[in-house]
Amino acid sequence: MKKYKKTDLESYTLGTTLTLELLNKKIEYVKRIYISSKQDKNETYNKILEICQDNNIEVIYSDKIINSLSDKDNCYVIGVFQKFSLEIDNSKNHIVLVNPSNMGNLGTIIRSSVGFGINDLVIIKPAVDIFDPKVIRSSMGAIFNIRFMYFDSFDDYKNSLPKREFYPFMLKAKTNLKDITSIDNYSLIFGNEGSGLPDSFLDVGTPLIIRHTKNIDSLNLDNAVSIALFEFTKNNF
Amino acid sequence: MKKYKKTDLESYTLGTTLTLELLNKKIEYVKRIYISSKQDKNETYNKILEICQDNNIEVIYSDKIINSLSDKDNCYVIGVFQKFSLEIDNSKNHIVLVNPSNMGNLGTIIRSSVGFGINDLVIIKPAVDIFDPKVIRSSMGAIFNIRFMYFDSFDDYKNSLPKREFYPFMLKAKTNLKDITSIDNYSLIFGNEGSGLPDSFLDVGTPLIIRHTKNIDSLNLDNAVSIALFEFTKNNF
Numbered sequence: 001m002k003k004y005k006k007t008d009l010e011s012y013t014l015g016t017t018l019t020l021e022l023l024n025k026k027i028e029y030v031k032r033i034y035i036s037s038k039q040d041k042n043e044t045y046n047k048i049l050e051i052c053q054d055n056n057i058e059v060i061y062s063d064k065i066i067n068s069l070s071d072k073d074n075c076y077v078i079g080v081f082q083k084f085s086l087e088i089d090n091s092k093n094h095i096v097l098v099n100p101s102n103m104g105n106l107g108t109i110i111r112s113s114v115g116f117g118i119n120d121l122v123i124i125k126p127a128v129d130i131f132d133p134k135v136i137r138s139s140m141g142a143i144f145n146i147r148f149m150y151f152d153s154f155d156d157y158k159n160s161l162p163k164r165e166f167y168p169f170m171l172k173a174k175t176n177l178k179d180i181t182s183i184d185n186y187s188l189i190f191g192n193e194g195s196g197l198p199d200s201f202l203d204v205g206t207p208l209i210i211r212h213t214k215n216i217d218s219l220n221l222d223n224a225v226s227i228a229l230f231e232f233t234k235n236n237f
Numbered sequence: 238m239k240k241y242k243k244t245d246l247e248s249y250t251l252g253t254t255l256t257l258e259l260l261n262k263k264i265e266y267v268k269r270i271y272i273s274s275k276q277d278k279n280e281t282y283n284k285i286l287e288i289c290q291d292n293n294i295e296v297i298y299s300d301k302i303i304n305s306l307s308d309k310d311n312c313y314v315i316g317v318f319q320k321f322s323l324e325i326d327n328s329k330n331h332i333v334l335v336n337p338s339n340m341g342n343l344g345t346i347i348r349s350s351v352g353f354g355i356n357d358l359v360i361i362k363p364a365v366d367i368f369d370p371k372v373i374r375s376s377m378g379a380i381f382n383i384r385f386m387y388f389d390s391f392d393d394y395k396n397s398l399p400k401r402e403f404y405p406f407m408l409k410a411k412t413n414l415k416d417i418t419s420i421d422n423y424s425l426i427f428g429n430e431g432s433g434l435p436d437s438f439l440d441v442g443t444p445l446i447i448r449h450t451k452n453i454d455s456l457n458l459d460n461a462v463s464i465a466l467f468e469f470t471k472n473n474f
Binding site for chain 2: 223230234
C-alpha cells in the first residue's frame with residue numbers, strides 16, 4: 001500500500017472517527033481497514049471491529065502501513081475504499097466550484113454544504129482531486145454524504161441541465177446577496193481561491209456580491225461559500 | 238535571525254504582498270526587510286524599496302536568511318517587525334475567541350472580521366499566538382488593521398467593560414442567529430475549534446445557534462464566525 005496518487009482507484013480515510021463515518025455511510029465501497037497498535041480499545045474501535053466483522057471487511061493490524069500513509073502521529077486507523085461516483089440530482093440545489101485549487105478549502109466547503117442541506121456538488125476542471133485524503137479529512141467525513149460530478153467546462157454542466165437559477169458570486173456583481181429572496185432549484189457558483197470567477201460569468205444568471213470593507217481584497221473561499229449557504233437556506237432551519 | 242518563537246519580541250511577514258501590507262499599515266514597528274535574489278524587480282518590489290528608503294528602513298539581500306525563516310519555496314521577501322499591542326476600543330463591537338487553537342483559523346477569522354468592519358479582537362487564554370508568522374500569513378495582512386488584547390479569563394474581559402450585549406455561539410443555544418435584530422455595542426463569542434464554549438456560557442447574554450442538519454457535528458470555526466459577522470453587520474453593507 002503506497003501513498004495516495006490521483007490516478008489510484010482507491011483512496012483512504014486517515015483517522016478513527018473518519019473511518020467510522022466511512023463505514024457508516026459508504027460501506028459498499030470499503031476494501032479493508034488498517035489499525036495501529038497505538039489505537040485505544042475504546043467504543044469507536046469496538047464499533048469499527050463490529051461493523052467489519054458483520055460485513056466481512058478485512059482488518060489488518062500494521063503500524064508500518066499506518067506510518068507510511070499518514071503524515072500525522074495521531075492517526076491510528078485507516079480505511080481503504082474504492083473511489084465512487086454518484087450522479088448529481090438535478091431536482092436539487094447545487095454548489096458549483098469553478099477551478100478550486102486548495103484541498104483544505106474543498107473539504108471545509110463540503111462540510112458546510114452538508115451542514116446546510118445542499119448535498120450536490122459540481123466541480124469544473126481543472127480542479128483539485130476530491131478523493132485526496134487531505135480533502136476527505138478536512139471534510140470531517142461530510143464527503144460521504146454528497147453526490148458530486150466533475151465537468152470539463154461550465155458550459156458542459158449548464159447544457160446538461162433543465163432550466164434553473166444560476167447565482168455566480170463575483171466582486172464585480174451588482175446585486176447584494178442580502179437582497180435575494182431565495183427560490184428553489186438554484187446553483188451557487190464560486191471561482192478559484194486566487195482569481196475568482198472570470199468576467200464571462202457576469203452574463204450568467206444573477207451575479208451576487210457579498211459586500212465587505214475595502215480593508216480586505218476578498219473573503220476566504222470557504223467563508224464566502226458558507227455565508228452564501230446560510231443566506232440561501234436559512235428559511236429551512 | 239532564527240525561526241519564530243512565541244517568546245520573541247519580533248515577528249515577521251512571509252511574502253512580498255504581505256510585507257507591503259505591513260509597511261503600509263504598521264511602518265512604525267518595522268525593523269528591517271530581507272529580500273531574496275529570486276524576487277522579481279516588479280512594481281511591488283519597487284514600492285517596498287521606495288518606502289524603505291523614505292523611512293530609513295534597512296534592506297538586506299540574503300537568500301540564506303529567507304530560506305531559514307520560510308518553509309515555502311515561493312517566499313522572496315520577509316519583513317521583520319517589533320510585536321505591538323493596541324488597546325481594544327470598548328465603544329466598538331468585538332469578536333471574542335475563547336481558547337482558539339488553530340493558527341490558520343485565527344488568521345482567516347481576522348480577515349473576515351476586518352472584511353465586515355469589526356476591528357477589535359479579544360482572545361481568552363490559553364490560546365494560539367496571534368504573532369506567529371502562520372497566523373499573519375493566513376490573515377493576508379488583515380492583522381495589521383486590528384486592535385487586539387489577550388485576557389486570562391472571560392470574566393477578566395467582562396469585568397473590564399461597561400455594559401454591552403454578549404452573544405455566545407453554542408450548539409446548545411435556543412435562539413436562532415437569523416432571528417436576532419442586531420443592535421450596536423455587542424461581543425460575538427466563539428469557543429475552541431474542538432470543544433466549543435463551555436456550558437457556563439449559557440448564562441452569558443443571549444446564546445445563539447447557527448442551525449444546521451444533523452449530518453455534520455458542527456461548522457468549521459472560521460465559517461461559523463464569518464456567518465455570524467455577515468448576519469450581524471449586513472445592514473452596514
